[in-house]
Amino acid sequence: MRKFFSLLGDLPSDVGVTSLMQVTGKRAPPSARGYINTLLMTPPVSIGENCDPGIAQVTQNFARALLVIQNESFATVAGDIAPTMYFGFGMTCTVGNGLALPPGVGIVLDVRVPANAIYCTLGPSVNTGSSVVIQGMIQEGGISNPEIDTVNITETGQITKLAQAIQALIAKLQ
Numbered sequence: 001m002r003k004f005f006s007l008l009g010d011l012p013s014d015v016g017v018t019s020l021m022q023v024t025g026k027r028a029p030p031s032a033r034g035y036i037n038t039l040l041m042t043p044p045v046s047i048g049e050n051c052d053p054g055i056a057q058v059t060q061n062f063a064r065a066l067l068v069i070q071n072e073s074f075a076t077v078a079g080d081i082a083p084t085m086y087f088g089f090g091m092t093c094t095v096g097n098g099l100a101l102p103p104g105v106g107i108v109l110d111v112r113v114p115a116n117a118i119y120c121t122l123g124p125s126v127n128t129g130s131s132v133v134i135q136g137m138i139q140e141g142g143i144s145n146p147e148i149d150t151v152n153i154t155e156t157g158q159i160t161k162l163a164q165a166i167q168a169l170i171a172k173l174q
Contacts, residue, residue: 040142041066047085047120047136053092056117058138060090066141067113069099070106073136077129084123085136090116095123101136 045057073082086098098121101107118138125132 042140042142044068044137044139047134047138049122049134051120051122051134053094053119053121055119057120058118058140060115060117061140061142062115063142064113064115064140065110067109068106068139069101069109069118069136071101071103071136072106073103073125073132073134075103075125075127075129075132077131079126080129080131081126082132083125083134086121086123088119088121089114092119093121095121 047057051057069087071085073085075082082103084095084100084102086093086095086100088098098119099107100123120136120138122134125134
């Protein structure tokens with residue numbers, strides 16, 4: 001029987017062993033990634049040519065853990081130009097002021113995700129050949145239980161580092 005090293009000790013690598021409990025008699029620690037992988041995705045919110053820059057496309061959401069924003073606009077006739085979309089977080093935005101996504105570009109925010117309401121303003125476009133299609137989307141994912149999902153902090157040891165930094169600062173001030 002071959003063995004491999006684990007933080008829990010040497011464990012047999014038998015195909016017949018189906019769980020850590022069968023090997024050690026102990027329960028496996030909860031998977032840190034278990035909470036992150038339980039994102040609840042909302043249906044995408046469509047953005048079109050009638051997008052009102054004064055109305056939030058997506059409301060404020062403190063449980064937001066993932067944000068996907070895409071400008072899927074395009075033009076098929078030479079000379080036509082699809083608009084850049086500008087996104088404001090917590091406030092309306094104007095052309096040139098906000099997160100700018102040119103046609104065909106998207107962004108995924110998954111580490112530090114803004115909880116603010118999201119507004120969209122369309123930049124100028126040229127549609128002389130009637131080929132411009134203005135479309136985009138916002139989709140968000142929320143963690144299933146925000147009170148217990150501390151994975152992003154604990155997994156990287158940031159809580160310990162933060163506590164050490166605070167202790168060092170207090171020591172310097174005394």
